[in-house]
Amino acid sequence: MPRRGERKPRVRSTAPKPMPTQEPDHIGIRTLTRTRRGAKASHMVDPAKYRCSALAAQLADEWIRYARAMARIDGGADMAGAVRGFARFVDKHLPTLGMDPAGARLDGCGVDLVEVIHAWEEDLRQHHGLRSNSPYAKTNYLLTLIEQRSLRDASMPEALRLRSQAPPAYPTWKGEPLDEFSNAERIALRDAARNAVRALEARLAWGRELLARGVDPREGGWHEPANLVWAATHPRLLTVEALKPQFRQNVLSWPEPVKALLPTGPDGTLLKRGFRYLVAALSALLFPAETDLQAFRVLLMLGMSDTSPEELHALQLSDIEFTDGGVRLVQRKNRAHRVRADLHPSPDPEEGAATEFAGDGAWDVPGLLRRLLASTELSRKVFPDAEPWLFLAVERRLRGVLDADIAYFKDRERRFGGWISEQRDAAGKPLEISKPFEIRRLRKTTKVLRAVALGGTVSDLAGDDHHVEVYRMHYAHGTTAHILAGRSINRAQKWVFERMSDVVRPVLVTEEAEKHVEEPEVAEDLGLDIEQAKAMRAGKLDMGLVNCRNPYDSPHRKDTKVCHVAPAMCMLCRNAVVFTSQLPRLLLLSDHIERMRIALAPPHWRALWGRQAEALSEVFEECADLVPAARREIVELGLRLDLPLGMRTEFDR
Structure with missing residues (x-):
């Protein structure tokens, strides 16, 4: 521990100085150059090409400022295109109104640019169609640049300033919402993707066997497939220019082992001929292409219900971490400006169930990622300068040389729809998949599966x-x-x-049958056994209103305890048995129900007493000749209806 006076003064960090901003040149061509993945791309606007050169120069200056301030990765290419398109329209539109395009300026009042912008939106809508989002995007880019200028230039007309703060006249096209794939389509896509992964792994295994036997073709000969495969691991060595001196121009005269590398049809005829296709075939033996990675993409989308296509496509090796319980992914969703980590666990294997499938790997998310990394391992070794994307594809790119880059899945044949059209089912027929072929439908399919499961x-x-x-x-x-x-x-x-x-009504026992209820034949006809009949005759099963076959087998509760709703629900119970001697009680209950009809609201009374009133009326109809005697008995004996306090509390209010 330092003593007093030995402590060093604390050096506080200072805020970094702002980077110097380079003002755009106000004369000449406006150019913005960006460098990405080692390639340079330039975007420019030449105001001198347009008659409205002053307006084009002002908008181009704002484009340069915006692209630099917002650090646009693409250099604001879309904004530059919007500036050029608007300048061309101004040159064409103003002469029709008898006006000179040279007088158009953002800080001038000679030309009403608000009306010009409105006319440009109309022209874009007619050119691109009603279902295109290009009119909205281009107008939004232009208004953004004008609004940026209005914050700095006080001489801008107020009408133009207000227009720049408003949205475009025509909103984006929403379109019809995508529907999910049916379950049969989901299974067909899953099986086709699994077959494609198995075929890829088998092809790569064969290519690695050839690579192990291959040597430099400049020493071992160019007509040996193993040597050609070895040359594929040296991209600068395997080019069309390097192959042409080694083979004849006629493909049919090539050696049979080399010709066998080219794609053939079912009848053995060559489908594609030429040196370019030979290079592509040799590359396919070692490195997955974009079409091959599409199968992994399909399976991962089907297995990850909480991952969007853009989150999956943007994964890099640093975002993947395998753990004992599965795999942890750091996912980035640009539209939501969100970065989150998600754990995809490995499923627990069931006893006696196979944890590995044909193809040497599991089909769960951790297993698929391991198989994908194993398939692209050689690609990363041969092309160490390639960025560490998960979907790393090797294709013939600039000047026909093999190169590794992220699989964009944008070309027509490499999109999701192109991949579907190439797949076949077990019978060799094309897959019957509903259109549109959108990868987003896979995400909706997994969401629906989650809804069905949960x-x-x-x-x-x-x-x-x-x-x-x-x-x-x-x-x-x-x-x-x-x-x-x-x-x-x-x-x-x-x-x-x-x-x-299925209305449940109690059993009504006539006066004659009541006298002989203990006899086996009578008891059997009533659905009673001898013990139940004897107990009813002795009054042991009297529930206060009617008799009950078994108070411990109530349909109104699931346990074996005594019925808790008697006598309120006895007239709606399958266990109820009514003796004619109990008619006075039923009449008193009927009178009570009628009084409740007056006291309660009709819907409330119908819900509480309606079904019981119907059941009582059916009993009274069957023994209508006994009802008058029962009424006299009530009056002579002064009978009263004794209902439990809980029943009155629950049903009478």
Whole structure:
């Protein structure tokens, strides 16, 4: 521990100085150059090409400022395109109004740019169509630049300043919401992707065997497939220019082992001929291409319900961490400006169940990621300068040389739809998948599977990666969700209708049958056994209103305790047995129910007493000749209806 006076003065860190800003040149061509992944790209606006050169120069200056201030990765190429498009329209539109385009300026009043912008929006809408978002995007870029200028230039007309702060006239096209794939389509896509992964792993295994036997073709010969595969690991060595001197121009005269590397049809005919396809075939033996990675993409989307396509596509090796319980992914969602870590656990293997599938790997998320990394391992070794993307594809790129880069999945044949069109089912027929072929539909499919598995409320189904409103607007509209909702409604209605149609009524025992109820034949006809009949005759099963076959087998409770709703629900119970000697009690109950009809609201009375009133009326109809005698007995003996206090508290108010 330092002594007093030995402590060193604390040096506080200072805030970094702002980087010097370079003002754009006000004369000449406006150019912005960006460098990304070693490649340079330039975007420019030449005001001198347009008659409205002053307006084009002002907008181009704002484009340069905005792109630098916002550190746009693409250099604001779309904004530069909007500036050029608007300048061309001004040159064409103003002469039709008898005005000179040279007088158009952001800080001048000679030309009403508000009307010009409105006319440009109309022209964009007619050119691009009603379902295009380009009019909205281009207008929004232009208004953004004008608004930026208005914050700095006080001489701008007030009308133009207000227009720049308003949104474009035509909003974006929402379109029809995408529906999920059906369960049969999901299974077909899953099986096709698994077969594609197995085929890829088998092809790569064969390529690695050839690579182990190969040597430099400049020493071992160019006509040996193993040597050609070895050359594929040296991209600068395997080019079309290097192959042409080694083979004849006619592909049919090539050696048979080399010709066998080219893609062939079912009948053995060559589908693609040429040196370019030979280079591609050799690359496919060692490195996955974009089309090969599409199968992994499909399986991962089907297995990760809380991951969007853009989050999956943006994964790098540093975002993946394998643990004992599974794999931890750091996912970035640009639209939501969110970075989150998610753990995908490995499923616990069941006893006697196989944990590995054909293809040497599991099909869960951790297993798929391990198989994908194993497939691209050689790509990362041969191309060490490539960025560590998870979906690293090797293709013939600039000047026909093999190179590794992220799989963009944008080319027509490499998109999700192109991959589907190439797949075949077990019978060799094309997959029957509904259009559109959108990868986002896979995400909706996994959401629906989660809804089917979990059930519950919308908040349960939305999960932790969506708000309830987002789930309702974008996922709950699907066909499967509607079918499940319809089934739930039908099931509830069926239950209600069965309860209404399956009316339970007590058994009515006539006066003559009551005298002989202990005889086996009579008891059997009434559905009683001898012990129950004797107990009823002795009054042991009298529940205060009617008799009960078994008070411990009540349909109104699931345990074996004594019935807790007697005598309130006795007239609606399958265990009730009515003797004619109990008619006075039933008449008193009927009178009580009628009094409640006056005291209670009609819906309330119907819910509490309606069914019992119907049951009592049926009993009185069957023994109508005994009802007058029962009425006299009530009056002569002064009988009263004794109902439990709990029944009066629950039902009479």
